Amino acid sequence: MKTLTVLILLAWAAVLPAAAEPQTEPVAGELLIASAAIQDPRFDHAVILLLRHDASGAFGVMINRPLGERPIAELLADATADKDKETKDNGVAGTVRLFLGGPVEPQYGFLIHGADYRRPETLILENGLAMTATKEALRDIGRHQGPAKYLFAAGYAGWDAGQLEGEIARRDWFTAPADPELVFDEARGAVWERALARRTREL
Numbered sequence: 001m002k003t004l005t006v007l008i009l010l011a012w013a014a015v016l017p018a019a020a021e022p023q024t025e026p027v028a029g030e031l032l033i034a035s036a037a038i039q040d041p042r043f044d045h046a047v048i049l050l051l052r053h054d055a056s057g058a059f060g061v062m063i064n065r066p067l068g069e070r071p072i073a074e075l076l077a078d079a080t081a082d083k084d085k086e087t088k089d090n091g092v093a094g095t096v097r098l099f100l101g102g103p104v105e106p107q108y109g110f111l112i113h114g115a116d117y118r119r120p121e122t123l124i125l126e127n128g129l130a131m132t133a134t135k136e137a138l139r140d141i142g143r144h145q146g147p148a149k150y151l152f153a154a155g156y157a158g159w160d161a162g163q164l165e166g167e168i169a170r171r172d173w174f175t176a177p178a179d180p181e182l183v184f185d186e187a188r189g190a191v192w193e194r195a196l197a198r199r200t201r202e203l
Contacts, residue, residue: 065100
C-alpha cells in the first residue's frame with residue numbers, strides 16, 4: 001500500500017466552517033447511515049459520525065472503512081518537520097488502526113475517542129464521544145496516555161450548505177444515535193447492519 005501521508009496539525013482549523021446556527025436535523029454527534037440504494041459508490045454501506053452540521057454545511061468521518069494498521073511513529077514522521085521529531089516523538093511506540101474517513105482531503109487525520117480524554121482543542125459530542133485533530137493526541141496514544149478507546153480516520157466527508165439536506169430528502173441517508181459501543185466495535189463488517197437497526201428517523 002502506498003504510504004498515506006497524514007497531516008494532523010492544523011486540521012481542526014482547516015476544515016471546520018465558521019460557527020453558524022445549527023439545523024434541527026440531523027445534529028452533530030449522530031450517525032448518518034447510507035441507504036442501500038445510495039448512488040454514490042464512495043458511500044456504499046457507509047456509516048458516518050457527523051461532526052458538524054449547520055447553515056454553512058456539514059462534515060463527518062466514516063467509521064467502517066478500515067485500511068490497516070500503521071505505526072504511530074510513522075504517522076507522526078509524515079506530519080512532523082525534521083527539527084521537531086527528536087524532541088517531541090521520543091518514547092512513542094505502537095500502532096493504530098487507520099480508517100478512511102472520507103474522500104475529502106485524506107491528508108488530514110481525525111481521532112474519534114471517548115470523553116475520558118480531552119485536550120483544549122477537543123470537540124465534545126453527544127453520548128460520551130469526542131474528536132481531536134492534532135498530532136499531540138497521537139503522541140499521547142503512543143505514550144499510553146491517550147483515550148481508552150479511539151478510532152483514527154484519514155480524510156472526511158463534506159457537504160456544502162443545503163447539500164446534505166438534499167441527499168436526505170431523496171432518502172440517501174438514515175440517522176441513528178451514536179453509541180460508543182457501535183463506533184468502536186471491532187467487528188467493522190457488522191457496523192452498517194447494526195447502525196441501520198438502530199435508526200430513529202427515515203428523513
